[in-house]
Amino acid sequence: MSYGRYTPPPCYTAPNANSPLLPNERLSSPPASSNGIIRVIKWCFVVLVLGLVLFSWSREQTIRAHQDAVSKREQAVLIQERAVARREEVVLHKEGSLFTLEVQLRQKEHAVRDSEDAVARRENAVYAQEREVSRREQAISVRERSVVYREDTVRAREEAMRADDERRIRAHLIWTDPVAEQRCLSYEKRMYHAELQNVPEGENAQKWCMQTSINIHGIAYDHPDSCTMVQADGGMKVIGHWTVTGNEPTCRTWWGNHEKKECFGSHQRRVEAHLYNHQQPWDNWSEMCFSTPSDFAWQSFAHPDTCENAGTGGIIGSWFINVDTKECP
Ligand SMILES: *[C@@H]1O[C@H](CO)[C@@H](O)[C@H](O)[C@H]1NC(C)=O
Numbered sequence: 092m093s094y095g096r097y098t099p100p101p102c103y104t105a106p107n108a109n110s111p112l113l114p115n116e117r118l119s120s121p122p123a124s125s126n127g128i129i130r131v132i133k134w135c136f137v138v139l140v141l142g143l144v145l146f147s148w149s150r151e152q153t154i155r156a157h158q159d160a161v162s163k164r165e166q167a168v169l170i171q172e173r174a175v176a177r178r179e180e181v182v183l184h185k186e187g188s189l190f191t192l193e194v195q196l197r198q199k200e201h202a203v204r205d206s207e208d209a210v211a212r213r214e215n216a217v218y219a220q221e222r223e224v225s226r227r228e229q230a231i232s233v234r235e236r237s238v239v240y241r242e243d244t245v246r247a248r249e250e251a252m253r254a255d256d257e258r259r260i261r262a263h264l265i266w267t268d269p270v271a272e273q274r275c276l277s278y279e280k281r282m283y284h285a286e287l288q289n290v291p292e293g294e295n296a297q298k299w300c301m302q303t304s305i306n307i308h309g310i311a312y313d314h315p316d317s318c319t320m321v322q323a324d325g326g327m328k329v330i331g332h333w334t335v336t337g338n339e340p341t342c343r344t345w346w347g348n349h350e351k352k353e354c355f356g357s358h359q360r361r362v363e364a365h366l367y368n369h370q371q372p373w374d375n376w377s378e379m380c381f382s383t384p385s386d387f388a389w390q391s392f393a394h395p396d397t398c399e400n401a402g403t404g405g406i407i408g409s410w411f412i413n414v415d416t417k418e419c420p
Contacts, residue, residue, distance in 0.1 A: 218245075259299055264289050267330065269307050274373040275342035277382035280334060283307055287329040289320075296320065296329040305331070308338040344368045346385040346408060354419035359411050362387065364395070366406035376406050388412055 165317035269283040276282060287303060290296045300318035304311060316332030320326075346364040355361045364387075369379055384391065385408075395408030 097311055125144050133312070137294045154169070162364055255295075255298075258294065259302065261296070262289050262299075263292055264299060264303050266303070266305050269305065271335075272337075273370075274375075275339070275370060276334065277342075277378045278384070279339050279342050280336045280382070281339045281342050282293065283335050286329050287331060287384075289331055296327065300329045300331050303331070305333065306335060307335050310337070311334070341368075341370060342374075344379050344381060344383040346387075349385075349387050352409075354414075355411050356419075358416055359420055360414045360419050362410045362412055363409075366408060369406055376400050378408050380408055383408075 112360055140365040171266075265288045267288065269285040272282040272284065274282070284304065287296070287300050290299060297318050297320060301314050303315075304313050305315070306312070312333050315333055317332045319330045319332065320327050321330055345367050348368050349362055349364045352361040354362050364385060365381060366376075366380055367375060381394050382394050385395070385396075386392070390412070392410055396411050397409045399407045399409070401407050
């Protein structure tokens with residue numbers, strides 16, 4: 092700014108020269124007045140600068156405080172994040188332990204189910220055993236009942252037999268004299284029969300017959316071979332039949348007239364003999380021949396090897412006996 096020539100500022104209005112209120116010097120010293128304005132302006136500027144500085148300082152302070160706050164918050168956030176991470180870790184750890192717990196629980200559940208199955212299986216086995224036992228018990232009780240029934244039956248039968256025996260003894264049963272049958276069955280063997288007497292009406296005569304002993308030719312027979320019921324004289328006769336062996340002279344055939352015959356094969360010779368005491372026509376010649384023994388050549392023969400009915404020539408038996416090589420080569 093040049094101070095050489097004054098030009099009034101735009102805001103300035105020329106003062107009225109005639110005005111008594113204003114001293115003249117004022118017009119004469121306009122530079123002094125402009126110095127004050129400059130000073131004011133300077134002060135204004137300084138104040139402005141100071142204000143600016145203050146403002147920027149305060150602003151900086153504010154920003155710094157804000158930054159501080161932000162960094163604090165960041166730190167807090169970091170701390171929180173770390174805490175969150177820690178919690179996450181904790182949660183993860185807990186999740187892991189929960190998972191292992193679940194696995195353990197599942198294993199335990201499996202074990203429990205397995206043991207339940209085993210228990211059910213054992214229960215089934217026990218039930219089956221119980222059924223088997225009850226079946227056996229039933230079978231045993233059935234058997235017991237059948238045994239009791241059989242015992243009763245046996246006792247009843249024994250009782251009946253005892254009563255039967257008593258009645259039989261009281262009846263005084265008696266055989267008629269035994270009668271020999273004409274026919275011989277074989278050597279020394281003949282049938283006899285006799286009638287059982289004193290059997291009361293209504294008794295089992297055939298059964299009593301089979302329980303009654305007899306004595307024939309001095310030999311005791313506990314009971315007959317058989318008993319028959321025969322219709323005779325308007326009633327039933329009970330007949331007992333016996334086979335008597337020994338002491339039967341008319342059934343005692345014998346061999347005689349032994350003769351050496353031809354050689355038969357090597358070292359063997361046929362011996363022939365005649366049968367004596369054969370009772371024709373009742374006795375069966377073949378039965379008699381094949382049952383009559385013979386002693387000859389220092390040997391005993393129970394019967395001949397062959398039998399032949401030679402008609403009028405009689406009954407001929409043949410034996411084939413061993414001889415030495417001189418006799419029959
Ligand atoms: C004689 O006995 C024999 C042998 O037991 C038999 O084969 C034959 O038929 C009997 N003969 C008669 C006539 O009974």
